[in-house]
Amino acid sequence: MIVVIDYNVGNVRSVCKAFRYLGCEVQLSSRPDEIEAAEGLVLPGVAAFGYAVGVLGSLAELIKELALAGKPLLGICVGHQLLFEKSCEHGEHAGLGLVKGDVVRLPAGRVIPHMGWNKVVIREDMDLFAGLGSEKHFYFAHSYYSDVKDGGTKIAYTDYGFELPASVQKDNIYGAQFHPEKSGNTGLQVLRNFVSVCEKGKR
Amino acid sequence: MLTKRIIPCLDVKDGRVVKGVQFLNLRDAGDPVELGKRYSDEGADELVFLDITATIRSRKTIVGLVERVAENVFIPFTVGGGIHTIEQIDELLRSGAEKVSINTAAVQNTDIITKAAERFGNQCIVLAIDARRSKVKKGHWQVCVKAGTEPTDIDVVQWAVKGEQLGAGEILLTSMDADGTQAGYDNELNRAVSDAVNIPLIASGGAGRLEHLHDAIVKGGADAVLMASITHFETISIRQMKEYLAKRQIPMNL
Numbered sequence: 001m002i003v004v005i006d007y008n009v010g011n012v013r014s015v016c017k018a019f020r021y022l023g024c025e026v027q028l029s030s031r032p033d034e035i036e037a038a039e040g041l042v043l044p045g046v047a048a049f050g051y052a053v054g055v056l057g058s059l060a061e062l063i064k065e066l067a068l069a070g071k072p073l074l075g076i077c078v079g080h081q082l083l084f085e086k087s088c089e090h091g092e093h094a095g096l097g098l099v100k101g102d103v104v105r106l107p108a109g110r111v112i113p114h115m116g117w118n119k120v121v122i123r124e125d126m127d128l129f130a131g132l133g134s135e136k137h138f139y140f141a142h143s144y145y146s147d148v149k150d151g152g153t154k155i156a157y158t159d160y161g162f163e164l165p166a167s168v169q170k171d172n173i174y175g176a177q178f179h180p181e182k183s184g185n186t187g188l189q190v191l192r193n194f195v196s197v198c199e200k201g202k203r
Numbered sequence: 204m205l206t207k208r209i210i211p212c213l214d215v216k217d218g219r220v221v222k223g224v225q226f227l228n229l230r231d232a233g234d235p236v237e238l239g240k241r242y243s244d245e246g247a248d249e250l251v252f253l254d255i256t257a258t259i260r261s262r263k264t265i266v267g268l269v270e271r272v273a274e275n276v277f278i279p280f281t282v283g284g285g286i287h288t289i290e291q292i293d294e295l296l297r298s299g300a301e302k303v304s305i306n307t308a309a310v311q312n313t314d315i316i317t318k319a320a321e322r323f324g325n326q327c328i329v330l331a332i333d334a335r336r337s338k339v340k341k342g343h344w345q346v347c348v349k350a351g352t353e354p355t356d357i358d359v360v361q362w363a364v365k366g367e368q369l370g371a372g373e374i375l376l377t378s379m380d381a382d383g384t385q386a387g388y389d390n391e392l393n394r395a396v397s398d399a400v401n402i403p404l405i406a407s408g409g410a411g412r413l414e415h416l417h418d419a420i421v422k423g424g425a426d427a428v429l430m431a432s433i434t435h436f437e438t439i440s441i442r443q444m445k446e447y448l449a450k451r452q453i454p455m456n457l
Contacts, residue, residue, distance in 0.1 A: 011296060014299040014301075047323055048321055048323070111401060113373070116206060116249075116426065116427065117206045117456040118206065142326055143372070183277070184243065
């Protein structure tokens with residue numbers, strides 16, 4: 001069972017719907033016992049960073065603890081950004097600190113938000129991209145991005161006038177700045193790959 | 204490189220997709236979920252659903268529609284029409300919409316854009332502007348509200364700039380003069396707005412031929428092109444549009 005963390009932000013249901021479409025057992029929950037029992041956790045997010053941190057509240061510590069203990073965790077969009085140490089969106093807010101780096105505004109000199117389908121150069125050694133070839137388009141919609149400063153983290157990039165981290169993997173912790181649940185069949189494959197990671201953990 | 208987007212627009216009335224000319228003379232174009240799914244399968248980058256009746260009853264229908272679309276379509280979609288409150292936005296996003304577009308409510312109360320952006324993030328707040336060429340001031344356009352029925356004294360370019368400052372993440376700009384005519388986008392309008400703002404611009408109204416799409420992107424400076432008549436009545440497929448543009452060096456997700 002995969003648990004999608006329900007913390008009163010937009011789009012949580014579309015993530016669930018995508019997993020269901022794949023025939024995967026998924027539950028939307030904010031209950032600590034259900035979160036603890038999950039084979040994998042998904043932290044979605046269409047929200048401003050500060051709002052997301054506020055409504056996540058005490059669940060943040062639990063998610064962090066479980067991820068550090070080895071439970072697969074996938075952060076999507078703002079959920080991806082929450083994996084990092086802090087963000088400067090509308091004031092400074094601390095994140096989960098699971099991956100070293102800050103969330104900062106996209107540099108000026110380009111259209112912001114970064115909105116639409118951009119090509120990600122795929123690293124074969126990243127679990128989320130298994131079976132997807134060398135490059136694929138994914139749907140992005142964000143004004144802030146993760147400036148990754150973590151030597152132990154694998155990063156896949158997209159080009160938005162600079163090398164923008166599109167996805168990270170640090171041990172059992174995964175992040176996607178893009179929306180796999182809104183990236184058509186390619187995105188569904190990413191979610192399927194996350195399910196495989198969770199199933200491996202169970203065995 | 205970020206690709207330019209092809210966005211079919213589905214105007215919904217009484218649970219059906221309809222399309223008119225200059226906002227009038229509506230024709231039936233099919234079931235919204237089926238049509239949305241078809242466009243997604245054909246390679247659309249995004250979809251827009253507009254509740255063009257926007258009554259209390261139709262709002263309930265549209266939430267149900269969003270839920271059904273979200274179960275079948277895994278590309279982003281925007282929902283608009285009659286959105287006036289943060290609660291409505293929350294409900295639509297939670298039901299599976301990626302973005303909401305706000306038109307009349309933003310003109311009546313600019314606060315809603317800022318409040319929504321602070322809570323949900325700028326990227327899901329689309330400022331929809333219905334623009335009509337001014338008959339008195341040459342090279343100017345006036346903002347119209349209430350599904351285009353009520354002209355205001357607000358200048359479109361100034362309103363777009365203000366919308367960005369308020370926190371909108373994108374502008375959906377419809378030329379009422381060009382809407383449904385299939386005679387080409389109003390690229391003078393598109394260019395005036397795309398030069399004035401730094402957020403993405405979706406050009407809307409007037410698509411009839413492949414070169415219109417190219418013109419909106421190159422001459423109008425649009426980041427995305429929206430169309431209805433030409434896709435609903437199957438004149439041109441989405442695949443054809445993308446291949447045509449890609450051949451002309453426009454970055455596309457093919």
